[in-house]
Amino acid sequence: MRTIEGRGKLGVGDFVRSGCIIVCLFGLLGCAGAVVQKGPVQFSNLHRAKVFLAAGDFRRALEACQAEVAERPSVSGYVALTYVYSALDAYLESLAKADRWVAVELLAQSLSVGRSEELLDSPDILARIAKELIQSSARKQGDVSAAMAARLDEQEVAVLWRQQQVWRQQYPEKWWFGVPKEWGW
DSSP states (O other): OOOTTEEEEEEEHHHHHHTEEEEEHHHHHOOEEEEEEEEEOOOOHHHHHHHHHHHHHHHHHHHHHHHHHHHHHOOOHHHHHHHHOOOOOHHHHHHTTTOOHHHHHHHHHHOOOOOGGGTTTTOOOOOOHHHHHHHHHHHHHHHHHHHHHHHHHHHHHHHHHHHHHHHHSSSTTTTTGGGGGGGOO
């Protein structure tokens, strides 16, 4: 137990009651201590984008990357946005090659949903048309964000794209549901 001036002796219960938990990992981390506060865990936009990609929620993954670029513009943010557009394009292509047009329709629906009234008045478009429209837009937007990233730092972009190329080679049938580990999302 420690004493603090004017407070007397404090025990573990005092720290817990005050809303903080003190974690001391003397053996594992040297004499490092961490204070963990109760409450909701805050994830970065890119971490959220990674989770959305894993779930196949490309709309929210794009929104998370767009939020990252808006809040903290950087080469990695623009590359992340470009990557999600590329992932969406590749996923659509894989669905078309596998003749999974119902999945294309569902993807088109998930990209367009955003308001509750769409539950009553959903846009019914042919899956093949939806695929072409989505891929065309994703490719154009991906080109724009890639150009912006390159304007900031071409060398960093080259490194990040080499990492994603390795990732694609490691997971050729499902790379679009994740990101290279080196990116640290």
